[in-house]
Structure formats: C-alpha cells, structure tokens
Amino acid sequence: MSRGNLFNQIPSDLSEEVFETLAQSSEVKIERIISNGQASPKSGWYDQEKDEWVIVLKGFATISFENGSVVELEEGDYLNIPARMKHRVIRTSAKPGTIWLAVHY
C-alpha cells in the first residue's frame, strides 16, 4: 500500500508546474499537478490520446477549448475532457497555487 497526502509536501520551487504520478497501470495514470499562476503557452494545445478526468482541489483555474468554450473551475469542480479535445489552461491561482488531481484513462 502506497499512501500520502495530496496537500502536503508541496515543493518550494513552483516556478514551473509540478507533475507527480501517484499511481499508475498500463491503462491509467493518477497524477497530482501543482500550478502557481502558470498558463499553457499561447501557441500550444494539450491534445491527449486518453480521456482525462480532472478536479481542482485547492485554488482555481480556467481552461479554454479549441471550440471556443471556456470553463472556470473552483474548489471541488471536476471536468471530463475526452481524448483529442484540444484545450489549454489560461489561468491558475498563485500563492497559494492550484492543486489538481488528474486521472488519465
């Protein structure tokens, strides 16, 4: 049994987003993401092979989609992003940052 706390052991250097795999199999990856005011590069989209279920558990974030829709996420808000649905993060909270949990499946 591996265990931990999602809200502890926050790295002191948050100049870049921090991605940490909490559990995985051949089909699934469960990941903690910590953002601190970062946004995706304006020129780039996430274009993922797998579905992604994501929840904001501390802070807030805004995700925009290639189709023009924009989704605001606050604490507890979750979203299922189908594979190949291009998106980017246009805003995250800073000090304290945004703690996400993502399941890629």
Next chain:
Amino acid sequence: MSRGNLFNQIPSDLSEEVFETLAQSSEVKIERIISNGQASPKSGWYDQEKDEWVIVLKGFATISFENGSVVELEEGDYLNIPARMKHRVIRTSAKPGTIWLAVHY
C-alpha cells in the same frame, strides 16, 4: 464534457452510504462515495478484483486490513489498495460525513 462539483449535491438521505459514478471506461471507474458514520459489516471484507486508489476529501475514516494493519485517513490522505487486499471501513465521520474519491483501475 461532463462536469460537476464533488462537494455539492449531497443527498439529504445519508442513512446508507451513497456511491456515484463520475466517469468510467471499460478499465476504470471514478466514483464519489459519501459516508455518514457508517462502517462495513463486521463479518464482511471488501475483496476487489481491481486496484483501488482512494482519497478522503472531507471528514475522516479508518480502514482495517485482514493482515491486521489499520490506516487512519484525514483530509487529503490517499491510499492505494491492491486488488485482493481484503479491507473494511471501521469508522467514518458523521455530520458532516466523509467524502471519498475512489478510482478503481
């Protein structure tokens, strides 16, 4: 895109634990569980075919394992329970209850 908030739409009747599937595929099920002081039947064990990654996001809980170990979970604590590792929930918080997120994979 399906969306929601993990901490909203809490059913008023919590006399039984409430299980709600938030996303799933052939390999994975992501589930919200709300407990309100319930515990597993003393005679029964959860004996699952899949690995389960579980996190307590509101309240607290105690899980015991057939091998005698006991794990206390508070807010943000997560645990990976391998398939076939028999366990049961021996305590959850009441009023407000325990909100879990479980990924069966």
